[in-house]
Amino acid sequence: MSTTPIAASKKVNLRRPGIMEAVQQQVEQHYRSVVVEKLRASGNVLSAAGLTVRLAKQFGFCYGVERAIDLAYSARKVFKDKKIYILGEIIHNPEVNEQIGRMGIKSLAGPNSEASPDDVTADDVVIVPAFGAEVDTMSRLQAIGCQLVDTTCGDVLSVWKRVTQYASEQITSIIHGKAWHEETKATSSRALAKGPGHYLVVYDLAETDYVCNYIRHGGSKEEFLKKFEGAHSPDFDPDRDLQCIGLANQTTMLRSETEDVQRRLRQAILDRYGEKELVQRFRFFDTICGATQERQDALDQLLAQPLDLMIVVGGYNSSNTSHLVEMSEGRHPTYFIKSASMIASDKLIRHYSLKFQKEIETENWMPVGRSAAIGVTAGASCPNNLIEETIRRLFELRGVSLEGLLAS
Ligand code: SF4
Structure with missing residues (x-):
């Protein structure tokens, strides 16, 4: 990809009357x-x-998936003669992804990618899927000047807002999610978007308990970083970055487990620092989507x-x-x-x-x-x-x- 100055993507109304009727008809024909x-x-x-x-x-x-599909179908109709790419899969369903492929929309990432991000030019259109994309990826696309069709779900945007807020208050985001999942990668990148920020992704209760134990008693920093390799911010220091934490989660996690993760980490901070410091050192916000x-x-x-x-x-x-x-x-x-x-x-x-x-x-x-x-x-x-x-x-x-x- 080129490194020309960042330009805002042109605004095009994809949901205009005429287009949307045709999109609805096609979507119903495919999936109803x-x-x-x-x-x-x-x-x-x-x-x-x-x-x-x-x-x-x-x-x-769900509403987020319906919207993403509508926008992708609409992009195909509005940008009839342009090359259209998508960052990975529009959603995680093989049937829907194959259908999108049959419409001539090429994937830029993932196991079925048919083009590389280096192929994208300013004349092309790139669709961002419902789970969003990492900050660096968005900046690179904006620098190219291509037309972006951003289908990121509003519920994912709410999580990003929360993580960005934590970062601005020097609070480390602990994200309950899958470190390898597109949505969690995109969310993690928001912790670093505006200067120094930190994040750690915990996958399950066993990992949560490990973190809780470290908060209470400390431990081997080396072992910690090895255990969470690929799931923490670049210069993560568990001795420094677990002192003030704010919780967020991938929107699609199991609610009961997310609540447990919150409860256990809250208790660990309480045990380590006492009731008086809890408000400053522990924040949480429920980001499971409706x-x-x-x-x-x-x-x-x-x-x-x-x-x-x-x-x-x-x-x-x-x-x-x-x-x-x-x-x-x-x-x-x-x-x-x-x-x-x-x-x-x-x-x-x-x-x-x-x-x-x-x-x-x-x-x-x-x-x-x-x-x-x-x-x-x-x-x-x-x-x-x-x-x-x-x-x-x-x-x-x-x-x-x-x-x-x-x-x-
Ligand atoms: S965040 Fe929820 S509503 Fe939005 S796309 Fe994901 S599952 Fe659907």
Whole structure:
């Protein structure tokens, strides 16, 4: 990429009338499901031939994902003759990403990248996905002078605001998230955006406890930095930078775990510095997004019902979807599938294992010859047409056509 002076991206209204009608039509054609809408309208339960499918009350596309997809489709219509790139994946769903690729939008990063950031020129358009991008990446694109279509979700922007605020008060941001996830990388970079700032990303409760122990008793700085390699700001010093901390999180984490992370770190600061200094040394702000919360709450309700098993539909690299799988795994046999094509028969299913980080096969996964209740949910990046195909496939295995069933 070139290093010309930074220029603001030109403002273009992508959501103007005429364009948006055409976008809506195309988006509905690609991802809408009349079957899912009917199911929603009739209490989210469908039964036939001894099979009951219970759909969570909230599932699938969130407002941030819908907006990002609308803007990407709209960019294709408005900038008809321009090269359009996207920073990685628009969202974490293979079906949606393939569709975006078929529209001639080329990915600049990730496993399926078809172009390099060095290919971008001032004449091109670059779409920033819903999880945002790192400060350096945005500066480089602005320096090139290309047209930016920024689809960063408002809920992600709220987290950035919080982290930027912590940095301005010399408070270290402790981010509960996945250090390798695009959103967390983008959030971490905000801690360094306006001069000296610090951040540390904690992934789970075990890492949180390690940090808490360091806050209470100190320890080996070398060991600390090795353990959190790639998850802290460049000159991080745990002896200096854990004295005043402010919490934030990736928007799609498991709420119960995030609350635990907050509680444990608060207690560690309290134990080390006492009640009087708590207000100065510990800040927190709940940055789980509303859509993630609604999907987790709806799954909790669904899991409380009698079920033989659960199916979670979504992209394997989708953070919010994996958390739905984690919630479900502790309660019922759970199968995480990217599409209905993973259901080979009532004897065999291919599904993603979070434990082994790969697809595995399970035999005799579905009750046969007796009644069965199956729960279905999907992450915030999963379109309704994939949910429909899954439900259709489940009833097919019992010899029932979904159309016939919904018409009756
Ligand atoms: S999951 Fe939440 S933060 Fe992410 S795009 Fe959807 S609404 Fe925005």
